């Protein structure tokens with residue numbers, strides 16, 4: 001490459017970035033658009049006195065063109081008045097069969113399929129592969145052998161098709177909407193499908209078709225119904241109607257993530273598409289509905305309005321997760337969904353936010369964008385959107401969405417953070433990255449400038465509450481303080497704008513004496529005065545952060561009596577559950593601190609709360625009881641316990657508390673278990689209430705199996721053999737993996753696999769249950785399973801089901817370092833095949849290292865040092881962050 005008159009590479013990168021069209025002045029058209037961009041750059045460079053520019057792909061990732069035709073283009077660009085414009089023709093040769101990274105175009109079993117987000121398109125052909133370069137992909141012509149690839153799909157409408165010589169055929173697809181290359185997709189293969197339709201609110205019929213390998217065809221109907229429900233919901237809740245006549249989904253078995261929202265041609269991991277009662281659990285059914293919704297909702301939040309650049313990823317992901325959460329809440333139980341989402345946030349995002357990998361929802365830099373599809377960008381991003389809704393109310397939020405999507409952004413098709421914020425804000429004029437005033441409308445007239453800190457600052461804030469009560473005046477005083485912790489590269493942070501939803505309960509009767517009230521904390525410390533409807537003698541019991549109104553760690557000195565009052569009487573279902581979790585956390589942490597664990601017994605209040613939950617016959621949604629009976633997850637407790645933490649000890653402490661519950665409440669647990677056990681002739685139905693009943697029953701089975709004795713194994717064996725669907729079967733199987741030498745377990749291991757009849761999703765469950773078995777010799781068992789003919793390193797689902805699952809167990813942290821050695825062995829092997837998957841594995845395994853005890857920290861550092869010698873890219877990311885934490 002000739003860099004011309006001494007101008008350096010950085011200059012070019014910067015200049016290229018600056019000069020490429022940002023937004024709606026992109027010249028629509030594929031090759032023509034590309035050439036036009038080149039022409040504009042050349043003209044601009046001429047101003048600097050540069051005569052010849054050859055763009056090299058290795059030098060300029062933003063401009064992935066490397067072709068002889070470039071020179072010709074440049075020549076033509078110099079010819080004034082060339083009315084024909086410029087055409088760039090690129091011919092590439094690729095080998096999808098050898099693409100083990102599963103990014104770009106690759107081959108998976110019975111089909112060729114593509115994954116372009118984030119930067120896969122450049123692995124497919126040369127292109128301006130950036131989200132702000134939007135083009136109409138017209139005349140996408142696919143040709144293939146008709147026998148092996150009878151189905152040929154791409155985005156938009158099929159405009160032509162026909163037979164060719166030599167047993168080949170073709171199809172031509174045209175998408176009328178301009179889109180960035182990451183939303184382009186092609187699929188070709190021998191697939192079966194099911195079809196149905198959806199009539200939109202304006203009366204248009206949309207053809208719906210879901211494709212899969214032939215043997216999976218009968219497992220597609222749940223996905224179809226979920227799609228129809230999603231389409232209806234987006235019309236009802238957000239007024240958003242589908243904008244094409246076709247919506248296709250393809251299920252593929254080799255896929256790096258869950259699913260992909262390509263315009264009108266979604267590609268889904270089979271694990272999030274296929275469902276039959278004997279192959280999928282209730283959780284799977286719910287997840288599938290949620291993800292089908294998620295990808296469908298992207299059609300507006302992501303596709304029609306997309307991100308200006310990848311730093312803005314949360315604009316489409318956080319918002320779309322929020323939308324899918326709301327969809328699931330409306331389809332099932334709102335309280336249950338909220339609990340599930342917060343459980344995920346605490347188990348996956350809070351650990352990330354306190355780790356060397358902590359980053360704001362809008363990161364400022366990245367090494368590989370594919371590693372930034374994180375719980376922070378997605379789940380914390382959704383919480384940030386949810387806070388907007390809390391601050392503005394549902395109507396205000398909808399007003400903002402309408403203004404944003406219908407009036408301001410849709411005509412441009414692109415969004416940057418500041419533009420989305422104009423939804424809600426009054427004073428957005430001073431934003432440096434806003435380009436013009438025209439879009440500077442606002443829907444709510446609220447001053448939410450400070451709220452922007454949620455986009456800029458990483459780390460989970462701590463919210464401390466202190467209160468007092470003046471019985472005479474009937475005034476309750478609440479002082480809230482916030483602290484945003486230091487994270488890599490960020491210190492001395494500014495206060496956040498935190499909506500804190502509260503209520504008050506009478507300490508005597510448990511009656512609510514102050515309903516939902518949103519307090520807005522904007523300073524480091526603020527005091528609020530509240531007037532409840534009654535003035536009890538003693539201080540009212542506060543129900544703080546109702547519905548988890550902000551992603552923070554709340555510290556308030558609750559005593560056990562207040563917690564059990566909240567657990568029993570709070571009108572906020574989330575906080576009823578939260579109170580049980582606080583009691584559970586205290587029980588486990590007390591056990592962890594106990595000198596003699598064997599004789600440790602949790603406080604009576606905790607045991608009473610568990611007893612009350614078991615006896616609760618008033619709560620209709622049995623899932624709420626089930627979740628109240630589950631102790632906080634170890635990954636959540638790892639964030640609450642004070643470092644240095646010995647994960648083996650923490651695991652034993654949690655298990656001990658479980659054992660005490662199981663022993664002391666045995667009679668109550670058995671009674672309730674019998675009550676929710678289906679009658680012999682009861683059909684297995686997949687719906688909300690039945691799923692909740694099973695959820696409770698399976699949590700109870702977990703307690704009944706803790707002893708691990710012959711009677712427990714027998715009970716689990718019976719639960720297993722009488723199971724009519726996958727939910728019950730898998731629950732029993734998981735319990736049995738904890739007593740692997742029992743005859744029931746041995747029989748179940750064989751039966752489960754035989755029953756699978758080769759169904760990959762079921763076999764994944766078979767591996768995963770065994771990979772998280774609560775047994776001391778877990779690692780040798782995992783190694784043995786890796787020798788099983790069904791195991792493969794190449795299929796991400798299978799790899800995750802065994803190797804990644806093991807990395808999340810307490811046994812991974814075995815004191816002898818054997819788990820860490822295993823990671824050291826596996827990560828480079830996987831990295832050679834698929835770096836997206838290996839990077840995730842490394843992150844998942846090691847991100848909590850700073851919370852561990854010194855010995856384990858040393859062991860991990862040593863392994864990371866070795867890893868660095870073999871897989872630099874993965875480890876560099878981790879070490880890059882290690883450095884900044886002192």
Ligand code: B3K
Nearest residue numbers: 117118259260261370373
């Ligand atoms: N947008 C995709 C994720 C793409 C991940 C690329 N490594 C799925 C989703 O969030 O809907």
Ligand code: ZN
Nearest residue numbers: 294298317320
């Ligand atoms: Zn998404």
